[in-house]
Amino acid sequence: GAVVSQHPSRVICKSGTSVKIECRSLDFQATTMFWYRQFPKQSLMLMATSNEGSKATYEQGVEKDKFLINHASLTLSTLTVTSAHPEDSSFYICSAIGSYDEQFFGPGTRLTVL
Amino acid sequence: AQSVTQLGSHVSVSEGALVLLRCNYSSSVPPYLFWYVQYPNQGLQLLLKYTSAATLVKGINGFEAEFKKSETSFHLTKPSAHMSDAAEYFCAVSEVTGNQFYFGTGTSLTVIP
Numbered sequence: 001g002a003v004v005s006q007h008p009s010r011v012i013c014k015s016g017t018s019v020k021i022e023c024r025s026l027d028f029q030a031t032t033m034f035w036y037r038q039f040p041k042q043s044l045m046l047m048a049t050s051n052e053g054s055k056a057t058y059e060q061g062v063e064k065d066k067f068l069i070n071h072a073s074l075t076l077s078t079l080t081v082t083s084a085h086p087e088d089s090s091f092y093i094c095s096a097i098g099s100y101d102e103q104f105f106g107p108g109t110r111l112t113v114l
Numbered sequence: 115a116q117s118v119t120q121l122g123s124h125v126s127v128s129e130g131a132l133v134l135l136r137c138n139y140s141s142s143v144p145p146y147l148f149w150y151v152q153y154p155n156q157g158l159q160l161l162l163k164y165t166s167a168a169t170l171v172k173g174i175n176g177f178e179a180e181f182k183k184s185e186t187s188f189h190l191t192k193p194s195a196h197m198s199d200a201a202e203y204f205c206a207v208s209e210v211t212g213n214q215f216y217f218g219t220g221t222s223l224t225v226i227p
Binding site for chain 2: 043046091103106
């Protein structure tokens with residue numbers, strides 16, 4: 001089946017720094033990717049829809065200047081958390097739309113902001 | 115508008131017993147429905163999906179779910195629980211394949227030996 005990877009799997013950073021998370025579709029091209037956020041013991045909340053070659057569409061309440069999304073190629077989308085703060089600590093999961101419109105999820109990235 | 119409700123944030127069953135995880139949805143159009151499993155600190159693994167074909171859907175690891183339009187439900191079942199089934203389970207709905215998902219709040223399944 002189709003594989004989606006995320007890098008890094010875990011990251012710890014200091015408050016005020018920026019962190020970039022990569023989401024790659026390894027064996028298929030994905031015009032559309034989604035970024036989700038999951039707090040401990042909670043469900044996944046959609047943050048934004050990332051479309052290759054165009055600006056991302058953000059969900060209500062998600063700061064686009066804080067969570068920068070770039071989908072520069074059909075196999076890579078990046079999420080940059082700018083000026084991270086402890087409240088940004090979370091599990092970030094991406095997904096990519098493959099053939100037959102099936103959605104494949106990455107393994108997630110655990111961000112801890114100190 | 116779409117939404118998913120999972121009744122019971124925690125479910126405990128004995129090993130070998132029936133597993134029943136409940137999911138109800140609301141959707142203005144015929145939905146696509148999914149069940150995912152998540153193990154600690156991992157991503158989501160698709161268990162099964164309903165995309166307007168057979169109403170009884172069989173998935174991996176012995177799980178199955180039945181789409182009941184009259185009840186707007188898509189409950190997940192497994193006849194006999196195994197210790198390895200202990201995980202978090204999410205129900206999700208989508209209006210169109212390839213579109214964003216709306217997830218339920220999840221059900222944590224504990225299997226008692």
